Amino acid sequence: MNIIEVKSYDKMSEKACALILDQLKESDKSVLGLATGSTPEGMYQRLIEQFNAGNVSFKNATTFNLDEYVGLAADDPNSYKYYMNDKLFNHIDLPAERAFVPRGDAANLEQECRDYEKRIAEAGYVDLQVLGLGLNGHIGFNEPGTPLNSRTHVVDLDESTRHANSRFFATMDDVPSQALTMGIGTIMESRQIVMLVSGEKKAEAVRQLVNGKVTSEMPASVLQNHENVTLIGDTEALSKL
Ligand code: F6R
16 A cells, blocks of 8 residues: 655645546546545545646546435435535536436435446446545445445445534434445455545544454455555544554
C-alpha cells in the first residue's frame, strides 16, 4: 500500500484531485468510482476549479457511486444522488447518462443491484475508485461482517453508522436504516483505489486498515490484498501508524 502523509485536509484534497486528473490524462474515457460523505468534498471542490480553469474535461468519462440510501429519491436533499449533483455533477461537463448512482427508490432493489453490477461490467470496470473510511471500518456501506467477495447488495446499516450520518438529517428517525452498496468484491475489482482519511477520529480505523489482520469484521482491511492502493491521510488520521 502506498501511504501519502499530508499536513492538512486541504492538502489531502489537492493530492486526491491530482490523482484523478492523472487518471483522466491517461484516458479521458476513464471510469471513476466516487464516494460521498464529508471526506471527498474538498476534492470535488478542487475538481470543479480545475474544470473551470479548463484543465480537465469529464465529457468522455463515466462515474459510478458506491452507495445510496434505500427509499430516498434523487431529488431528496439527503440522497447521495442529490449530494453528487450538488457537489460535483451540476458543475462539470460529465453527461448525466454516464453518472451512475444506485437507485435507492427502485421498485425492485435486488434487480437494481444486479443491474448496477451489469452497468459497471459493461463500462469496463472502475479504473480509479475513491473511498472514505467508516469509523467501524466500513467501505461503501459494507458494514463489519460483510463477506469479502460480496457484490452490489442491500444492507442494513449499523446503528453506529446511522448515528455518524445523523448529522445530515433533521432527526435520528429520518436516517434510513437500509442502503444499496457496491460489494467489497466489486470495489476490489477496481484497477486503482484511492482511500482518503482525515482527522484524529479515523486514526484507530486507519491503524486496523493498514496493520490489522484481514477480516470481514474490519472491511477496509481487505485493501491490504489489493495491489494498487494509495492511502492519502493527514497527520492526525495517520497518527496511530
Ligand atoms: C460514502 C461511503 C462511506 C463514507 C464513510 C466515511 O459514499 O461510501 O463509506 O466514505 O462513511 O464518511 P465521512 O467521509 O463522512 O467520514
